[in-house]
Amino acid sequence: MTTAxxxxxxxxxxxxxxxxxxxxxxxxVLLFMAFFAPKFLNPFNLTTITKTxxxxxxxxxxxxxxxxxxxxxxSIGTVITMSGIIGLGLKQFVGYxxxxxxxxxAGSLIGLxxxxxxxxxxxxxxxxxxxxxxxxQGLIYFVTGGNSIALSTPDAFAVSDFxxxxxxxxxxxxxIVTVVLVVVAQIILxxxxxxxxxxxxxxxxxxxxxxxxNTDRTLIIAxxxxxxxxxxxxxxxxxxxxxxxxxxxxxxxMYVISAAIIGGTAMSGGKGGVIQTFVAILxxxxxxxxxILFGLGNEVKIFLAGLILxxxxxxxxxxxxxxxxxxxxxxELVKELQK
Amino acid sequence: MEQTRVLRFGAFASFVNVFGVYLIALFFLLLxxxxxxxxxxxxxxSLSNFLNILDNVSLLGxxxxxxxxxxxxxxxxxLSVPTTMALTGIVAVEMLRYGFWPAVLAxxxVGLLIGLxxxxxxxxxxxxxxxxTLAVNYVTLGVIRLVWxxxxxxxETITDNKEAIGWFDGIFRQEVFSNLFGNPLLxxxxxxxxxxVLVILGQFVLTKTSFGAQLKMTGSAKKAARFSGINVDFVxxxxxxxxxxxxxxxxxxxxxxxxxxxxxxxxxxxxxxxxxxxIGGMTLAGGRGSIIGVLGGVLVIxxxxxxxxxxxxxxxxxxxxxxxxxxxxxxxxxxxxxxxGRDDS
Numbered sequence: 209m210t211t212a213x214x215x216x217x218x219x220x221x222x223x224x225x226x227x228x229x230x231x232x233x234x235x236x237v238l239l240f241m242a243f244f245a246p247k248f249l250n251p252f253n254l255t256t257i258t259k260t261x262x263x264x265x266x267x268x269x270x271x272x273x274x275x276x277x278x279x280x281x282x283s284i285g286t287v288i289t290m291s292g293i294i295g296l297g298l299k300q301f302v303g304y305x306x307x308x309x310x311x312x313x314a315g316s317l318i319g320l321x322x323x324x325x326x327x328x329x330x331x332x333x334x335x336x337x338x339x340x341x342x343x344x345q346g347l348i349y350f351v352t353g354g355n356s357i358a359l360s361t362p363d364a365f366a367v368s369d370f371x372x373x374x375x376x377x378x379x380x381x382x383x384i385v386t387v388v389l390v391v392v393a394q395i396i397l398x399x400x401x402x403x404x405x406x407x408x409x410x411x412x413x414x415x416x417x418x419x420x421x422n423t424d425r426t427l428i429i430a431x432x433x434x435x436x437x438x439x440x441x442x443x444x445x446x447x448x449x450x451x452x453x454x455x456x457x458x459x460x461x462m463y464v465i466s467a468a469i470i471g472g473t474a475m476s477g478g479k480g481g482v483i484q485t486f487v488a489i490l491x492x493x494x495x496x497x498x499x500i501l502f503g504l505g506n507e508v509k510i511f512l513a514g515l516i517l518x519x520x521x522x523x524x525x526x527x528x529x530x531x532x533x534x535x536x537x538x539x540e541l542v543k544e545l546q547k
Numbered sequence: 548m549e550q551t552r553v554l555r556f557g558a559f560a561s562f563v564n565v566f567g568v569y570l571i572a573l574f575f576l577l578l579x580x581x582x583x584x585x586x587x588x589x590x591x592x593s594l595s596n597f598l599n600i601l602d603n604v605s606l607l608g609x610x611x612x613x614x615x616x617x618x619x620x621x622x623x624x625x626l627s628v629p630t631t632m633a634l635t636g637i638v639a640v641e642m643l644r645y646g647f648w649p650a651v652l653a654x655x656x657v658g659l660l661i662g663l664x665x666x667x668x669x670x671x672x673x674x675x676x677x678x679x680t681l682a683v684n685y686v687t688l689g690v691i692r693l694v695w696x697x698x699x700x701x702x703e704t705i706t707d708n709k710e711a712i713g714w715f716d717g718i719f720r721q722e723v724f725s726n727l728f729g730n731p732l733l734x735x736x737x738x739x740x741x742x743x744v745l746v747i748l749g750q751f752v753l754t755k756t757s758f759g760a761q762l763k764m765t766g767s768a769k770k771a772a773r774f775s776g777i778n779v780d781f782v783x784x785x786x787x788x789x790x791x792x793x794x795x796x797x798x799x800x801x802x803x804x805x806x807x808x809x810x811x812x813x814x815x816x817x818x819x820x821x822x823x824x825x826i827g828g829m830t831l832a833g834g835r836g837s838i839i840g841v842l843g844g845v846l847v848i849x850x851x852x853x854x855x856x857x858x859x860x861x862x863x864x865x866x867x868x869x870x871x872x873x874x875x876x877x878x879x880x881x882x883x884x885x886x887x888g889r890d891d892s
Binding site for chain 1: 623668671672673674675677678679681682683684685686687688689690692693696818821831860861863864865866867868869870871873874877878881882885
């Protein structure tokens with residue numbers, strides 16, 4: 209009782225900072241760019257940020273849930289590309305009314321396959337998703353023959369115009385869809401028993417099973433959600449630009465992994481949140497946008513994105529390393545570290 | 548009584564583990580012959596085609612030998628291999644202006660640096676190997692894009708030093724046996740020789756040295772290895788360094804053979820190497836398999852690629868089939884190990 213009390217009252221400033229680090233990073237990046245980056249506060253530029261963010265943030269929802277479960281989904285990049293190709297490629301045959309749902313269902317299907325392979329065939333999720341990623345890549349090249357799809361019919365442009373319509377400054381329909389999805393996902397994760405089960409499975413699978421959670425089903429649902437949100441993000445982005453290129457999702461994996469880890473989702477599972485990933489993606493987008501505004505070019509942006517991912521993974525690994533070094537040796541030291 | 552049965556079974560299982568992959572290779576060989584007999588493909592059965600198959604997979608074989616050590620150590624794969632190959636090649640081309648050997652030296656240094664970084668971070672700090680090497684892959688790609696943008700660089704435009712260019716161009720095109728014996732039928736280029744030598748070397752290190760034994764222990768039971776006094780951090784790190792070494796050889800070879808230094812050199816080698824390793828009977832849980840098996844896996848990939856190309860499937864779409872085979876093989880291997888009670892993954 210007393211220990212709990214001292215823990216609560218004695219939380220050091222550092223712990224608070226580390227817990228809310230993503231909001232602080234976001235504020236710092238935003239303020240820095242607002243003050244120093246040329247034309248950053250221009251509404252046109254801000255809208256570009258929210259638009260770019262919308263796809264990655266949408267993809268980040270499912271990816272974070274998979275990571276909370278202690279797994280990894282490397283196939284999201286190709287699922288994004290695939291959904292764009294399906295959504296736009298089938299439009300001329302069945303129209304958006306049918307092609308968009310088909311694209312999203314295809315994404316869910318890939319997620320289902322991933323989930324089944326991970327739970328039923330008991331293959332490691334890195335390996336499974338590396339495999340499905342490769343298969344999908346080959347399939348996409350096979351179907352498209354390596355060509356991008358661009359639509360130039362009036363109705364496609366009408367949809368594109370609607371999706372980029374600024375309801376209020378900065379906010380387009382796609383942004384609203386993304387934010388709604390993020391909020392709903394976060395509420396489910398933190399407020400429902402179903403949502404908490406993801407954390408249980410990620411934290412300790414055997415304990416979760418003993419506590420009566422159907423771990424296999426939970427994992428499969430996580431992968432299906434990941435495939436679904438990746439497909440939604442991809443197809444909406446493709447519809448807005450009326451074009452689906454074969455490298456639509458190429459860099460998304462890098463952005464989303466770094467965002468999830470910066471947002472505090474542990475690679476080992478059991479910790480994290482969709483909102484945090486969302487804020488991290490926003491912060492990263494602002495940073496990359498600022499890089500371009502400073503006139504540093506796309507090359508610097510790619511380099512920076514990779515570097516950030518590496519640094520974040522390194523930081524995370526180092527923290528765990530430090531923690532494990534002290535565990536079991538001097539309990540009082542561990543306590544001190546956890547403060 | 549009970550024990551002998553188990554022992555015999557173990558010997559049989561290990562035989563299948565090492566040589567089972569050659570049965571798969573034989574299956575694809577027969578498949579190719581059958582397809583040719585049915586008239587679906589031409590030119591499969593010929594000495595030149597078989598040499599061609601070996602030649603095509605020799606780079607993959609070189610890279611796979613090093614990566615196999617990473618898999619064997621229980622760290623799945625080194626996904627930084629593609630850009631390590633690209634960067635070493637680009638650096639070599641860029642440094643050709645100072646001569647051939649300085650170029651090779653610089654490329655090796657750069658490659659080893661990447662390997663050492665991986666070794667420290669995964670070995671010592673125990674970062675997740677997949678995410679970390681993926682991050683390194685992105686960073687290396689970023690460095691290439693930052694310094695050389697999207698450009699391809701060619702030896703001829705870098706330097707006028709004819710001798711250095713000649714060496715760099717020629718070295719991996721050396722036709723070893725036809726030069727030695729004057730027989731043009733034995734059209735064997737240096738990468739193939741490299742592959743065979745590395746396989747033999749790798750198998751020797753894995754089975755006959757104390758490092759190999761330590762690696763096996765680390766791969767199969769890391770905690771037990773640590774408690775029995777093995778420097779686990781060093782062993783795992785060394786595996787990543789070895790992966791970098793073969794990636795350097797592969798990177799130099801691919802750059803020399805294509806006469807181009809570019810960021811996309813080596814793309815896809817990560818996944819193909821893992822596929823070869825897994826088909827070759829090495830389990831992703833670590834500690835099981837052999838380099839001889841990996842060579843078999845590489846051969847299988849060679850047959851599959853060759854048959855697909857002869858059928859007329861475009862190169863980029865071939866990933867579809869390779870990926871499917873990969874998933875199926877991994878699934879079967881995980882299942883069979885589980886049913887033998889040898890794996891809990």
